[in-house]
Amino acid sequence: MSPNEGGDAGSHPNAAQEVIAVDADDQEQGTVNRLDAHTGEGVRHRAFTALVFDGEGRILLGQRAPDKRLWDTHWDGTVASHPRPGQSQKDACRQRLIDELGVTPDQYDDLRVTDKFEYKRYYENEGLEWEVCTVLKVTLTDTTLEPDEEEIAGLLWADYEHLHDNPKWYRQLRLCPWFEIAMRRDFE
Numbered sequence: 001m002s003p004n005e006g007g008d009a010g011s012h013p014n015a016a017q018e019v020i021a022v023d024a025d026d027q028e029q030g031t032v033n034r035l036d037a038h039t040g041e042g043v044r045h046r047a048f049t050a051l052v053f054d055g056e057g058r059i060l061l062g063q064r065a066p067d068k069r070l071w072d073t074h075w076d077g078t079v080a081s082h083p084r085p086g087q088s089q090k091d092a093c094r095q096r097l098i099d100e101l102g103v104t105p106d107q108y109d110d111l112r113v114t115d116k117f118e119y120k121r122y123y124e125n126e127g128l129e130w131e132v133c134t135v136l137k138v139t140l141t142d143t144t145l146e147p148d149e150e151e152i153a154g155l156l157w158a159d160y161e162h163l164h165d166n167p168k169w170y171r172q173l174r175l176c177p178w179f180e181i182a183m184r185r186d187f188e
Helices: 089-101 161-163 165-171 177-186
Strands: 018-024 028-033 045-054 058-062 079-081 112-123 127-139 152-159
Touching: 045 089, 045 177, 058 161, 079 089, 089 127, 112 177, 127 177, 152 161, 161 165, 161 177
Parallel strands: 045 127
Antiparallel strands: 018 028, 018 045, 045 058, 045 079, 058 152, 112 127
């Protein structure tokens, strides 16, 4: 998912990172190179997506930076990434909120895990995501943001229920598949 997957180990720093390989029950199976997990037939691995809300129930959508190899310029349900070996989903999420949005823990107090699902999606001959994805939610009490442009190209607050109920109206946003799945499951 993010940060920028892809490239070869010599051209992109994340290509040398490891992600946690898991079975369908999210049981750890060791680690795998991040690039290997996202190319060919891929390797199932652990990931998360965080849905960030404001006090009015609007969701913050983040547009993935144009230099991301997978789902570049698509809109995401705010922050998504992979926990490092030994790191909890909540700790990984807290770190990505800081790294991608400049959001610190004093801006929220309700970070919580709400769902988990497995999915596999291919992207335009560039690679794939095959992940057991944990969904976290957080409501910001302070919506001050300092986005990292290498991660996020744009931000948009949207009425979450309206977005869910009227997907055709938002089609031009090109939503990331993991976010669409998380949102659909959230309203089931």
